[in-house]
Amino acid sequence: EAGVAQSPRYKIxxxxxxxxxxxxxxxxxxxxxxYQQILGQGPKLLIQFQNNxxxxxxxxxxxxxxxxxxxxxxxTLKIQPAKLEDxxxxxxxxSLPIPNTEAFFGxxxxxxxx
Amino acid sequence: xxxxxxxxxSLHVQExxxxxxxxxxxxxxxYALHWYRWETAKSPEALFVMTLNGDEKKKGRIxxxxxxxxxxxxLYIKGSQPEDxxxxxxxxSGAGSYQxxxxxxxxxxVIP
Numbered sequence: 270e271a272g273v274a275q276s277p278r279y280k281i282x283x284x285x286x287x288x289x290x291x292x293x294x295x296x297x298x299x300x301x302x303x304y305q306q307i308l309g310q311g312p313k314l315l316i317q318f319q320n321n322x323x324x325x326x327x328x329x330x331x332x333x334x335x336x337x338x339x340x341x342x343x344x345t346l347k348i349q350p351a352k353l354e355d356x357x358x359x360x361x362x363x364s365l366p367i368p369n370t371e372a373f374f375g376x377x378x379x380x381x382x383x
Numbered sequence: 384x385x386x387x388x389x390x391x392x393s394l395h396v397q398e399x400x401x402x403x404x405x406x407x408x409x410x411x412x413x414y415a416l417h418w419y420r421w422e423t424a425k426s427p428e429a430l431f432v433m434t435l436n437g438d439e440k441k442k443g444r445i446x447x448x449x450x451x452x453x454x455x456x457x458l459y460i461k462g463s464q465p466e467d468x469x470x471x472x473x474x475x476s477g478a479g480s481y482q483x484x485x486x487x488x489x490x491x492x493v494i495p
Contacts, residue, residue: 272426304485311387311472311485319425325482360427369415369434369476372483374427 271295275361275375283383290378294363296343300324302372303336303346304360312360318344319366342352351382387475389486396463397494403459406473410454414478418447418458421488422469430447430458430471463493 274293294301299320304312315334316326320341330347333352338344348355358379362370362372387494388407408416415434421427425450436451444461460467470490474483 309487311389311474311487312483313485314482317482369432371429371432373429374413374419376424376426 271297273361273363273373273375274294275359275378277378278376279379279381281381281383282351285350287347288379288380289345289347290359290361292344292346292361292375294344294361295373296331298373299341299365299366300364300372301338301344302360302362302364303344304362306358306360306377308357315346348380351380353382356380356382363376387473387484388488389473389489391489392487393490393492395492395494398463398465400463401459401461402416402463402491403457404471406456406458407453408454408456408473408475408484410451412477413451413454413475416449416451416456416477417474417476417483418456418471419474421472427472450493460491463491465493465495467491468493473480 272319277290295346301318303315305315316336317324318338321338334340336346358377360377363375364370390405417432419427420428431447433449438449440447446459449456470488472488474485476483
């Protein structure tokens with residue numbers, strides 16, 4: 270079974286630039302999550318999709334972050350404009366649409382904003 | 384938002400030693416406790432999902448227990464090996480919720 274795919278693996282940008290991350294979940298997984306993990310902290314949920322609808326985006330900084338999952342499969346997360354404090358690992362995960370089931374994670378994108 | 388705490392923050396053990404970490408979480412509205420292992424440059428990997436008070440789960444040399452009444456879970460590693468070196472994350476979720484609230488993790492280094 271193919272895992273969750275993310276790209277790019279690493280990205281370095283200057284502050285105020287824009288960046289986009291891509292995620293392809295496990296086939297058949299209707300639920301998709303984006304997490305932000307800042308160094309020294311635990312992963313924090315940014316947004317959760319069920320198919321192509323948003324279930325929870327309460328912790329997404331909507332003035333600069335956006336995410337979409339147009340066809341209910343792949344998803345993109347965008348930051349525009351980036352700030353220094355956005356430096357983090359961005360993890361995508363997917364799961365079956367069952368509460369409290371196991372989530373499968375991608376390898377993450379490590380973003381450095383300079 | 385649930386507050387999940389993990390201790391210790393980091394741990395160094397000799398190969399062959401057994402070790403354990405703690406995860407504490409609010410016991411109100413609790414539904415499930417997840418443990419993940421995250422090796423450097425790899426994806427976080429699910430170890431256990433536990434829901435019932437008194438649950439004990441085992442996978443090879445790794446086991447976990449759950450106490451929902453007092454709000455804690457222990458992860459045990461028996462006879463640590465260098466390949467066990469990783470960050471161990473726990474996450475809690477509430478009833479009917481998909482959202483996981485993670486602790487900061489315990490970083491384990493096993494010295495050969």
